[in-house]
Every structure is written in C-alpha cells, then in structure tokens.
Amino acid sequence: MRLRLGLLAAAAAVTVLALGTANAKEFRYSTTGDVLGLDPHSNNEGPTNTMKGNVYGRLVHRKPDLSLEPDLAVSWDNIDEVTWRFNLREGVTFHNGNPFTADDVVFSLERQQQENSDMAFAVNTVKEIKKVDDYTVDLITNGPDPILLLNMPNFYIMDKEWVEEHDAFEVKRDYSTADYAQVNANGTGPFKVVEWVPDTRLVLEPFEGYWNKDGIMTNITRAVFTPISNDATRVAALLSGEIDLMYPVPLQDVRRVNADANSEVMEGPELRTIFLGFDQWRDELMDMPGTGQNPFKDKRVRQAFFQAIDIEAIKRVVMRGAATPTGLMVAPGINGFQEDMNERASYDPEAAKKLLADAGYPDGFPVTFDCPNDRYVNDEEICTAVVPMLERIGIDVTLNAQTKSLHFKKIGLAENNNTSFYMLGWTPGSYDSLNPLMQLMTHPDKAGHGDWNSGRFSHPRVEELTEMIKTEMDPDKRMGMIREAFQIHQDEFGHITLHQQALAWGVRNDTVEKAIQRPFNDVDLRYIVMK
C-alpha cells in the first residue's frame, strides 16, 4: 500500500515537473530574510515595503530613478498651501474584484494613521481627508507640507469593503492575536499573493485585472520569493541555477559569481549613508569618570577624529571597492543632496594629532566605540579598521561590537543614549533631507526630533532652519535652507560621515533578460524581464 502511494505521489510529482517546465517565465529570487507580514500599514522595513509595493497600489509610485509617476491618482494639484487635491483613476479594481473609489483612500488614510501603524510617519502631517466625489479627494495638512508628495509612495491603499468584512481595521501590534491582513492581501498592484509560507516561500502571480497591465515591462507569469539567510547557501543556489536573482552578494563572493559563465553581479550605489557619531551632551565622558571632561564638546577633537580616518583604505580593503565615500549625511538622489559639498575633510593624522594637542589632549583619552556586527555591510570590519587609525593619534579605543538588537537598544533613547562613540546608518524613507535633519541632527527634546541623534548634536541655527524647512513651499528657498544647515553640520563636524555602501545583486544571465536595480536595494517585480 505504502509503495503504491509512493508511486502515485511520484507520478504526481512528474506531472507537476512537466507543468513547471512549460511555465518558462517563472522568476525565483532570494534575499536574507522574509517579509514581516503583508499588512501594508503594520511594518516599515525595506524588503517588506517592497513586497507591499508589488501587491498594493499607492496614489503615486516612485520609479527606479526616484522620480514620481501617477499610480492610483491620475493627477494632483496644490489648491492652496495646505490643500492637496488628488484626481483618482477610474476603472481600477482590487484583486478580489471590488472597484477602487475615493472611499478606499479615505479609509486607508485613517487606517494608516493609527498609533500602532509603523507607517503613520508618512501621513502624519495630514489633518483631514475629504471625499469630494467618487474619484476626487482633498488632503488637508496641518500646515504647509512641502514633501507631502514625496511621502505618498509610502501611503498604501486597501479595500475598505475587504478590510471591514474581515474586521481588520485595527493594526494589531499588541501581539495578543494574529492580524488577518498580515497573512492575507488584497491590493490593486500588478501582482497578487498566491501563497505565503513564512520563511519558506512567497508566491506571486500577475493580477489579470491590473489597470496598467500593458504599461509595465515585466513578462513574468509567476514569482517565487525564498528567504535564504546563509550567505554561502544563497550564492550556491544562484550558481546552481535554482534561483534567478539574489541579493546581497557577500563582497568576498563577487569575483566568484562574476567568474561563472551564467551569472553576474550588478552593482550600484545605495541610498544608505553610514556614519559615526559622538556624545556631545554629557558634561563628562562615560569613559573618563571623575575628570569632569567631555572632549567631544570641543570641535577640534571631533575634527581630529574625522581627519584620522583613512576612508580610502576602508573603501579599498574592507569594502573591496564597493563603497562611495561621502561628506554629507544624505546620498545622491535624496532631495537636498549638495553635489559640491560632498567632499570629505582630508585624511591627515598629523593635523589630527595637532588638533588634539591644541584641544588639551596631547596624549589622547579613552573611549568605547559601539558598533553593530550584523546590520550593515561589513559593519564590524569597518569599526575594527577604525580602531588602529584612532590609536595612531593617541586615542585609547575599546571596541564594543555586538548584535543589532543590543546595539540599537544601547545607543537609542530607551537607554538614554548610553554611548560615547557609535556607528549608525540611515536612509530617509521620504527621500528628502528633512527626515535626517529631524532624526539625526536636531535635539530629542522636541517631539518627533532626534530619535536617533544618539550623540545629541545640536546647533541653534540648524534647529531654526529645520523648523523653516518643514513648511517652506518654495523649492529654491527650501534648498538654500537645507544647504545652510548641512554646511553648519559639516563645519561643526557633527558626525563622521563614512560612505554609502554599494548594492550587489547576483543575477543569472541565462534566464533573466533585464532587471532594473533601484537604489533602495529591493526587487520591484515591475522591472524584471525574463528570457
């Protein structure tokens, strides 16, 4: 009996295999971790947001070159300083067949604005939303908001009827019960979720009723996303042809993937800026108890640290060339990036020593260096390289490299920024400089500010400028203010800017015709074409 069952199963497997080969446009891809659920309003995490973008529609869509294009809104207009009118697309349906109307937009905004929603930041300047008619809505902001539009690609539209039917309005983050929308999806996007087995596979198929079916370049008929956490296994899966695309390629394997005739590495700049920060608020450095001194309050000491770091050596040796050194806290492509200001202060250990002596620390001082070891590309290796560079100018550095769960807890506000010198990386979710100004360069005293300004850098003029940048509607004036704020931050050596790490995707060139890489390191299935 058992044998017969086995034979039957084998026959079934062969049939499935045969079907599989006929279905030639299957795209299989992989990255390190699984999505954190399908609810578009619950989590705010890179790979999760990308998957939402495949499934859910937004009013405005961000293209790979970071420019905006209409999605569910056909056009928009600033009626007055605080009112944005969006004209919605007609004839759009959700995956379950329900029509898309203004009610869904109003409902989705209310859902995304809940306190438990991690995506609330994208719509928190909206005071009120008004349905004008079935295909027109007005968004009224609580003050002029120059970057509302830039945040719109983070505003996901759900089907009101579907959510209410499953009683899933509330974004559940109390972890007492599971959230229906976390494991089921119904959007207006080009792909619908067929199956999700957490940590194993997420299967998508094109949505036949997608409004822009002929307007997107992809030709895939099925996409299978598999998280593979182990780097070596992920590389092996690509080289053996079991997956068509994977990222990131570990830097040490780039050459090996390129050496394979059927695969290659696509490289490109990423938007994340990696930097170091100093404690600039305690009166006494934690590593110097009893002295009553905090050397980092002196600009010369911060400059000495900056100039002691040989960024080219880090790029060449630690990053194997896969990094772009930066002098600014934002990457090219972020609104507010200043091309001519991106130059770093020169590497000059002698000058650094002199600066330290001038500041009154000719023999250096002790400091603990907090670093994550599983968050950014070669994070611990970068920190390990920084230690001897600082020791060369006399600083006694103790490296404290640990897992991200411990690192972010230690440097965060929860432990009252329990750090003197730390590493952090940042990508502004809004693609605008206001976000890093608020989160990294202004004091945490004000609500919504300085949540990750772990060294509490603060400058009165930067605080003032940030307030003005929030509401300045004239793009040129606003750019001038951003420029001034960045100039002050640079002159003050508020942080040590290091680099933007490079993206490295491994792609099979025997199955993938074309894949467009977006600088936010994710795979938007709209831009994948198979052979």
Next chain:
Amino acid sequence: MFAFIVQRMFQAILVMLAVALVAFSLFQFVGDPINNMVGQDATEEQREALRERLGLNDPVPIQFAKFVINTAQGDFGVSYRIGQSVDVVLADRLPATLELVFVAAILALLFGVPMGIYSGLHRDSILSRLFQTISLIGISLPTFLIGILLILVFGVWLQALPTFGRRGLIDIGGWDTGLLTIDGWRSLILPATTLALFQLTLIMRLIRAEMLEVLRTDYIKFARARGLKNRAINYGHALKNTLVPVITIMGLQIGSLLAFSIITETVFQWPGMGLLIIQAIQFVDIPVMSTYLVLIAFFFVMINLMVDLLYFVVDPRLRGERGGAH
C-alpha cells in the same frame, strides 16, 4: 511500569518549568526586540508604548509567571517576527525537523551498525581501516563545512541535487510530508547526510569498541568451546550485549539531533524548528524562543523515557525486577 511513566511525566513538568525560568533570565541579555519590530521612523513614544504593551518593562519573575499561566491555558503567544500564533508556527515547522531527524537517525543506524560490527569482527581488514578513516572525517569536520562541501559538489558542480529548501510536499491530514515524492527525497538527501554523518561515525566507533570488548569475554570463549556457529556467537551473544550502551547514546543523540539540527537547517535553508529558533534569536522573538526551549525539554524527557523502556526489551535481567528500581 505505569507508576514509573507517571513519575517521569511529573519530572518532565519540573524540567520544563526549570528550563523556562532559565530561559527568561537569559532573555534579558539577548537584546531589545522593539527596534527590530518597528521601523526607523517610529517615535520614541511609539517604541515605549509597544514595549509596555508587550510587557517587556515587567520584572523577570512577572514575565515568567505570565508565560507559565498563559502556556498552561494553551496560549503560547504570538511571534514578534511573523505575527502568527507560536503554536501554529511551531506546528508548521515540526514535520520538517522530525522528518530530517528521523531520516538522519535511520541513515546513521543503517550504515553505522553494520560498519561497526564489520570493523569489530575484522579489525585488521582494509575495509575496516577505510571505515576508520571515514569516521575520522565525520568526527572532525564541523557540520556546516560538510554541508557546504556537499552543496558545492552535488549542487553546484554536478547539479544533481537541490542546494536548499524542502520540496515535493504532500499534505497528509495536516502533516506536510516530503517522504512520498522523488523531489522530496532529492531535497532531503543532502541535509540528512550532513546531519547523519557525525551520528554514523559515533555509532560505528561505539559498536566497534564494544564488540572488541565483548569478544574477549569468557562467555564468548565458552560459546566457541561449545562449538556454536560464528554467526550465532557474533549476532546472538556479542552484538546483543553491545546494544545497551548504544541505545543509551542513540537516545541522547536523537534528542540533540532534534535540538541541534540548527546548523544543518541554516546551511540548507531547511524550514524546520532549528532555522526558526536561529531567526528568533536574531530577532529577539521571545514567545518563539521560550516555547521552543520548553518543547525541546519535553522531547528530551520523553526520549529518555523511551530509552529506559527499551532497556527492558533488550536486557532480560531487568524484566524480572519492578520498574521501581529506577
């Protein structure tokens, strides 16, 4: 016998409570799950509110007490990372791990026992020396290296077997099995071999050593003197007497296979409990970690119980006594 089993069940509960208590004291050092759960743009108020809702601000004894009370009522909590009930998540992973461990254990016994007997009986033959060499590799190479080597050879160079994952699944009454399809077996071979190799060498060496020991004893000499056939002596008398320590070790080893298939599962992206726990640790997914540890403690106690019962089958001397001797 019944009293013996009941007593063991009682012990199991004590062991599980102790494991949970130790686990909860350790969680304080794993880090803060909050920053993994919310995005970078969440405000400090949102973070603090979430921490409060999850009860992470409570002292350890309170957190532990809440866990015990909820677990006793069958509520294992919701995974911080996946957002699904922990019992559902674990039940999804259990078949993958059990099948992997089961096949690995069978492989280890199927090859380890005959190889051990053979090299015990013919200690100087070339084949025995070959077995010894292989066993040296199995004992000394770390699991992840064996796994990666197998992937490289059979997956990348020969392209004969899949390099990752579990395929060819058929649902039988809620149990996803990969044992009924060719695809399922193809994806199972490499991880099962990786996991089995160490156990195989252990069993082989153990049986070889025990056989050599037993063959020197007087009763084997008397058996030979009585003119019994070699077959009867080797299998009827010698092998049977080597089995008690082998069963003990195998029982312990199956427990560790279950608990420590972590490395094999990570290397092969095998969607079992080992992979789940390693991801839970990285994310500080406390509900998954605590339930997993308690479950593994339960498995260990159960396996030990089974081993004790097997002694009665193998060793006739024990059958005369009452189970209370333990």
